Amino acid sequence: MARLVLAVVEEADVNGREIVGTGVAMLGLEGDDVICGRCGREMMSQMPIRTMPSGLLYRCEVCGALNEVPPEEQP
Template sequence: MADIVLKVVAEAFIKGRDIMDTGVAMVGLEGDNAFCGDCGREMMHQVPIRTMLVNMLYRCSCGALNEVPKDS
């Protein structure tokens, strides 16, 4: 599994996508560790974010909207 720094997305580019607030942190059973592209906080731990088939945005507690980079 990998550590992934998510890409910050400006509010103007939401384009109707769903936004998930990760709260303090999301914890899964097996997968990647995802970090906010703005503040660097670990937003998700052991979550299979690269294999999810949704084009979702993830809101960090700092307020930044993040997406999985296309090259991850």
Template structure:
């Protein structure tokens, strides 16, 4: 399990990608702890984000910013 800090994406750079609202937090059954690239809030806990094959954007419930998995994560 690793800690991953997402990369901030400007609202005008979404390129029509699907946006997932993580809510208070998303919990999985094994994987990484994922943090917002703007405010640092933990958005996902034990979620295997690196195995998700779809290029999604994640909205932080804390600050409202959009984030994506950084290249090479």
């Protein structure tokens, strides 16, 4: 398990990609702790985000930022 800081995506760069709201927090069974690239909040705990479909955007419920897995961390 590692801490993975997501990359912020500007609204103008969404280009029709699906946006997932993480709610207060998402909890998985094993994986990474996922951090918002803007405010530093832990958005997901123990989530296998590196194996989830690429291209998804994750909205931070605290600051509203759209985040994505950085390209260098994608499978």
